[in-house]
Amino acid sequence: MDAHSTSLPVAMERRIVEASVANALPHFAPLAIFPLVACAAIYGGWWIAVPLVFYALADRFDRIFGLEERNMDPATTSESQLFLYKLSLWLWAVLWPATFVFALWQALVADHLALWEVWCVAVILTMVGQTVFIVGHELVHRRALWERRLGEFLLASVSYPHYATEHVYIHHPWVCTPRDPGSSPKGLSFWRYLPAEVANNVLGAWRFERRRLTRRQLPVWHHSNAFWRYAVQLIFWYGIILWMGGPWAALVFVVLCGNVVFSMKISNYVQHYGLRRVLTPAGRFEPVKPRHAWSAAYKFTNWLYYNMQRHADHHTSNRRYPLLQHHGEGASPQLPGSYIQMNGLALFPKRWFKTIDPLLDLQRAQFYPDVKDWSAYDSRAFAARPDAFDAIAEIHAAAPRIAGWINRNPALLDMLREREFTDLELPEGFLPDPESEAIARCGLARLYWTHELSLAEMKAQLADIHVQDAGEAVDAAREWSNGKVFQIAMHTMRGSLSIGEAATALSRLTEASIVSALSAVEEDFADRGVPRGSGGVAVVVQGPLASGEAMPGETLDIRFVYDGTPARHYRKLCGRFRKALRALTRNNLLLSHQSFARGGAGEIQPLDAFAEQLRNPDSGLDPLALSRARCVWGSGDENVAERVSGELREALGTRSAREMLLAELRERGERAVEPGLRGLQSITTMRGGLRDIERAALFLRLAPNGDAAAPPEGNAERTFRTAGDRGLITEDAAERLVAAAALWRKLRGALRLVADDGFEAESAPAGARATIAGICGVDDFDALAALIEETASRAAAGIETLAPNLGPRR
Numbered sequence: 001m002d003a004h005s006t007s008l009p010v011a012m013e014r015r016i017v018e019a020s021v022a023n024a025l026p027h028f029a030p031l032a033i034f035p036l037v038a039c040a041a042i043y044g045g046w047w048i049a050v051p052l053v054f055y056a057l058a059d060r061f062d063r064i065f066g067l068e069e070r071n072m073d074p075a076t077t078s079e080s081q082l083f084l085y086k087l088s089l090w091l092w093a094v095l096w097p098a099t100f101v102f103a104l105w106q107a108l109v110a111d112h113l114a115l116w117e118v119w120c121v122a123v124i125l126t127m128v129g130q131t132v133f134i135v136g137h138e139l140v141h142r143r144a145l146w147e148r149r150l151g152e153f154l155l156a157s158v159s160y161p162h163y164a165t166e167h168v169y170i171h172h173p174w175v176c177t178p179r180d181p182g183s184s185p186k187g188l189s190f191w192r193y194l195p196a197e198v199a200n201n202v203l204g205a206w207r208f209e210r211r212r213l214t215r216r217q218l219p220v221w222h223h224s225n226a227f228w229r230y231a232v233q234l235i236f237w238y239g240i241i242l243w244m245g246g247p248w249a250a251l252v253f254v255v256l257c258g259n260v261v262f263s264m265k266i267s268n269y270v271q272h273y274g275l276r277r278v279l280t281p282a283g284r285f286e287p288v289k290p291r292h293a294w295s296a297a298y299k300f301t302n303w304l305y306y307n308m309q310r311h312a313d314h315h316t317s318n319r320r321y322p323l324l325q326h327h328g329e330g331a332s333p334q335l336p337g338s339y340i341q342m343n344g345l346a347l348f349p350k351r352w353f354k355t356i357d358p359l360l361d362l363q364r365a366q367f368y369p370d371v372k373d374w375s376a377y378d379s380r381a382f383a384a385r386p387d388a389f390d391a392i393a394e395i396h397a398a399a400p401r402i403a404g405w406i407n408r409n410p411a412l413l414d415m416l417r418e419r420e421f422t423d424l425e426l427p428e429g430f431l432p433d434p435e436s437e438a439i440a441r442c443g444l445a446r447l448y449w450t451h452e453l454s455l456a457e458m459k460a461q462l463a464d465i466h467v468q469d470a471g472e473a474v475d476a477a478r479e480w481s482n483g484k485v486f487q488i489a490m491h492t493m494r495g496s497l498s499i500g501e502a503a504t505a506l507s508r509l510t511e512a513s514i515v516s517a518l519s520a521v522e523e524d525f526a527d528r529g530v531p532r533g534s535g536g537v538a539v540v541v542q543g544p545l546a547s548g549e550a551m552p553g554e555t556l557d558i559r560f561v562y563d564g565t566p567a568r569h570y571r572k573l574c575g576r577f578r579k580a581l582r583a584l585t586r587n588n589l590l591l592s593h594q595s596f597a598r599g600g601a602g603e604i605q606p607l608d609a610f611a612e613q614l615r616n617p618d619s620g621l622d623p624l625a626l627s628r629a630r631c632v633w634g635s636g637d638e639n640v641a642e643r644v645s646g647e648l649r650e651a652l653g654t655r656s657a658r659e660m661l662l663a664e665l666r667e668r669g670e671r672a673v674e675p676g677l678r679g680l681q682s683i684t685t686m687r688g689g690l691r692d693i694e695r696a697a698l699f700l701r702l703a704p705n706g707d708a709a710a711p712p713e714g715n716a717e718r719t720f721r722t723a724g725d726r727g728l729i730t731e732d733a734a735e736r737l738v739a740a741a742a743l744w745r746k747l748r749g750a751l752r753l754v755a756d757d758g759f760e761a762e763s764a765p766a767g768a769r770a771t772i773a774g775i776c777g778v779d780d781f782d783a784l785a786a787l788i789e790e791t792a793s794r795a796a797a798g799i800e801t802l803a804p805n806l807g808p809r810r
């Protein structure tokens with residue numbers, strides 16, 4: 001297939017270039033550098049500038065010579081006609097080792113160059129060495145064994161012989177897919193691309209050799225392992241360097257090789273940046289086509305680097321370099337400059353993205369008009385878990401927040417293969433109609449997450465995880481919790497769980513994680529031989545976590561209340577509790593680390609001070625926060641937790657708490673309803689919004705004949721229904737407030753699960769808007785926006801009826 005292949009496309013048949021001496025001679029231009037390098041190494045001084053000028057003029061020569069878009073016809077060009085072209089390449093492969101060793105001898109052994117001249121010679125060798133990968137790359141693709149071994153030897157001269165394995169057996173089969181680390185996704189800068197690419201080259205080549213030998217039932221250290229050859233070649237080169245100049249010369253050689261590899265990686269980055277092969281309906285990647293590499297047609301650069309800019313055709317044909325075809329913009333994306341220019345641009349990510357990303361978007365629109373959303377193909381999750389593409393694409397289309405989770409931690413996708421999840425996601429077609437299937441899935445998910453997986457069962461699962469100290473317990477609780485949160489989010493996104501059911505399960509997850517971490521801290525503390533105090537500690541949680549309405553990103557509003565002596569013992573214990581919980585919130589999908597790490601989170605108080613703060617009307621404590629506070633765990637004397645709960649109930653029963661709520665409701669009633677939906681903050685603070693509804697519900701609980709004894713988990717909807725039944729508000733007002741409470745609860749949960757930070761309705765993806773609307777029970781997002789405005793107005797009107805109907809509490 002080297003010299004004979006399929007005929008040229010019809011559009012190219014009229015633009016033929018013949019294989020001739022005149023056309024082959026320009027490809028001898030790269031050989032001119034070797035006498036220049038030799039002179040620079042012998043004479044030093046101004047001779048050093050000549051090779052540098054040679055490369056510096058390449059860009060100017062590109063402008064002088066222009067473009068070359070003509071092609072040889074592989075079908076009519078015989079192998080014998082390519083002899084001069086191949087001779088140029090072979091001569092370069094022979095002259096490089098000789099010139100390389102000679103220049104190093106002059107610089108390291110002859111001792112006639114100044115230090116600055118030695119460094120300049122090293123820089124020149126680095127620049128020439130860039131072509132090692134181009135020539136070596138060409139040779140390792142050939143069928144003749146001697147050419148492949150010569151290519152490996154050249155690559156070993158820059159300490160990178162394993163490239164011969166990685167490039168041929170990994171890069172080529174998987175180019176422009178996540179399985180090829182050399183194909184950069186869109187948005188990844190060169191500086192982030194480089195470390196993973198270098199590491200994966202070595203590891204990927206080794207894994208390939210290991211798999212190859214395993215298939216042949218041979219040990220990994222068998223003599224046919226290519227790494228034995230690579231080791232011998234490297235020993236040869238490093239042996240020469242050590243013989244000539246000792247350890248310092250070897251260090252210089254390592255730096256030189258690193259610079260050559262660095263320049264090669266820039267080219268790799270440029271050649272396939274952002275280009276992706278899409279998955280076919282059969283689940284396989286589409287065949288490689290010219291559209292999967294960037295092309296350029298600058299004549300002098302192609303002479304200097306053996307048609308490197310025709311890389312698109314190399315991936316589809318593997319022809320010898322003179323037969324590589326230039327593909328125009330109708331078949332391959334075109335770079336705005338030569339490879340040399342683009343390699344320099346890639347070092348500056350902002351300029352690179354600004355220049356190339358618009359061209360990439362045009363390429364995608366041109367070649368893949370049916371693919372509207374490329375976020376899944378560009379994601380880190382797809383790079384790490386290509387087999388999970390369907391789930392990744394589903395998540396990216398419907399839930400940006402969940403997409404952020406899997407891109408930061410692709411291992412979460414493995415939770416979709418756990419039986420705990422798959423047993424609830426019944427396959428399509430197992431019932432006669434989709435509606436029945438959906439009902440069955442909902443029933444299974446609801447039964448498991450709200451009944452079978454109770455708080456006690458969650459605590460038992462965490463207790464079954466073997467840990468040796470509190471640090472391991474915190475890590476285990478976080479990992480366990482994150483997996484469960486992801487599963488619950490997926491069920492909710494797919495409509496198998498309602499927001500209320502998800503909130504119940506998530507709240508239990510939080511409490512189980514907290515209890516597991518704190519219990520481990522208590523055991524560690526006791527294991528140190530610290531004498532036990534005479535009292536105990538109560539851990540109080542406030543907010544949605546306490547009221548059973550937890551959603552991802554919640555603030556861990558917690559405080560530690562102790563009673564007993566010695567006080568220093570309890571303060572030290574509570575300090576360890578706080579440290580453990582701060583660690584628990586780090587990289588936690590459910591709990592916000594930033595909010596917990598700020599300021600007074602995790603306040604430690606003696607019970608007397610806590611009670612005094614609750615009784616003081618000027619303490620600034622929010623009645624709503626107090627109504628949603630409860631003890632989730634206690635250490636030592638159980639009476640401490642009971643006394644703390646009693647103090648919370650007593651504080652809510654004061655007249656000042658009711659008056660504060662009523663004053664705030666009246667003040668907010670003077671504001672206008674905000675139209676539309678901007679984000680979570682707007683539905684919380686708008687008149688008739690979530691905050692008003694929560695305060696109205698609490699006001700009614702504290703009213704005469706209200707449901708003051710309701711637990712913190714009691715939701716606002718139940719409170720409004722109870723108030724309507726008892727005549728505290730009219731049936732119409734109760735209906736309005738119940739509808740508002742239900743909508744705000746769904747909407748808050750939908751935004752916390754689906755929308756990422758900084759959510760803007762106008763710019764949100766269509767899939768995310770549809771998911772939010774579906775969770776809220778409406779057909780489309782526009783209808784949801786209208787419903788929000790209407791519901792807020794009706795809720796505000798219902799709240800205005802509260803004060804006249806409520807007398808003083810006796």
